[in-house]
Amino acid sequence: MRKLLLSVAGITALVCLVPACKKNASTDATQEISQTTLDKIYQLGFSNKNVSLDEEGNYIVEGDILLTAKDLTATPDTRFLRVGTEEQYRTNNLVTGLPRTITVSLASQLPSSYAAALDEALSRYNAQGLRITFQRVSSGATISIVRGNGNYLASAGFPTNAGNPYGQVKVNSRAIGNQPQSTVATILAHEIGHCIGFRHTDYLDRSYSCGGQPVNEGASTVGAVYIPGTATGPDPNSWMLACIGSGQNRPFNNNDKTALDFLYK
Numbered sequence: 585m586r587k588l589l590l591s592v593a594g595i596t597a598l599v600c601l602v603p604a605c606k607k608n609a610s611t612d613a614t615q616e617i618s619q620t621t622l623d624k625i626y627q628l629g630f631s632n633k634n635v636s637l638d639e640e641g642n643y644i645v646e647g648d649i650l651l652t653a654k655d656l657t658a659t660p661d662t663r664f665l666r667v668g669t670e671e672q673y674r675t676n677n678l679v680t681g682l683p684r685t686i687t688v689s690l691a692s693q694l695p696s697s698y699a700a701a702l703d704e705a706l707s708r709y710n711a712q713g714l715r716i717t718f719q720r721v722s723s724g725a726t727i728s729i730v731r732g733n734g735n736y737l738a739s740a741g742f743p744t745n746a747g748n749p750y751g752q753v754k755v756n757s758r759a760i761g762n763q764p765q766s767t768v769a770t771i772l773a774h775e776i777g778h779c780i781g782f783r784h785t786d787y788l789d790r791s792y793s794c795g796g797q798p799v800n801e802g803a804s805t806v807g808a809v810y811i812p813g814t815a816t817g818p819d820p821n822s823w824m825l826a827c828i829g830s831g832q833n834r835p836f837n838n839n840d841k842t843a844l845d846f847l848y849k
C-alpha cells in the first residue's frame with residue numbers, strides 16, 4: 585500500500601512528480617543540517633532521521649512536524665500517556681484557557697472538496713464533547729489551513745508556551761493527489777491533532793505504521809502516565825500514527841478517545 589503521510593521515501597516519490605523537484609531532495613537536505621541541530625531535535629524527543637527543510641527554512645521532522653530554530657531551544661511541557669500496552673500518546677504543550685472554541689479556516693487555493701473533508705475532521709472532534717470545540721470560519725481563524733508547496737505532504741506545529749494552538753497547517757494538495765474525503769479528513773484531523781499538542785503515537789517505532797526498518801523517533805522517556813482500564817491489545821489505527829496509506833480512514837479509536845478525554849474533557 586502506498587504510504588501517504590510522512591513516509592519520507594513516499595514523500596520523495598510523490599513530490600518528484602513536481603517538475604522543480606530535485607532528486608533525493610530529502611536526503612540532500614539532511615546532509616545540510618548540522619549535527620548540533622540534529623542532536624537538539626533528538627533531545628526534544630523527535631526522530632532526527634530524514635529531517636528536511638521547508639520552503640521557509642523550518643525543519644520538518646517525522647514527516648510532518650514543523651520545528652523552527654526557536655523551537656529547538658525551547659523546553660516544552662511534555663506529557664506521556666500510556667493507553668493500553670501498545671500505544672503511547674505524547675504531547676508537546678497543551679491548549680489552555682478551556683473551555684474554548686478554536687476557529688479554523690481553509691484557504692481558497694486548496695481543492696474545494698477539502699471543505700467537506702475539513703467539516704468531517706472538525707465534527708470528529710466536536711462529537712467527543714471536549715472542552716475544546718472547533719468551528720470553521722472563512723477568515724481570521726486561530727488555525728489557518730493553507731496550501732504548502734514544499735518537500736512534504738503536510739505540516740503543522742505544536743501549541744505555544746502561552747497555551748494557544750499552533751496557527752497554521754500546510755497541506756500539499758498537489759502531492760497528496762486524489763484521495764477520498766475520509767482520507768483527507770483523517771489527514772486534516774491528524775494535523776489539527778499536532779496543533780493542539782499531540783505527537784505521533786508510534787514514535788518509538790515508526791515501522792509500525794510506516795513500514796520498513798524500525799526507527800526510534802527520539803530520546804528515551806520516563807514518567808508515562810498509564811491510563812487504567814484501557815485496552816491492552818494492539819489498537820493499530822490511531823489518528824496520530826506517523827504514516828497513513830492511500831485511501832485509509834482513521835476516525836478516533838477507543839484509545840484515541842481516551843487520550844482526548846484525558847487531556848481535554
Ligand SMILES: [Zn+2]
Nearest residue numbers: 648649774826
Ligand atoms: Zn504527524
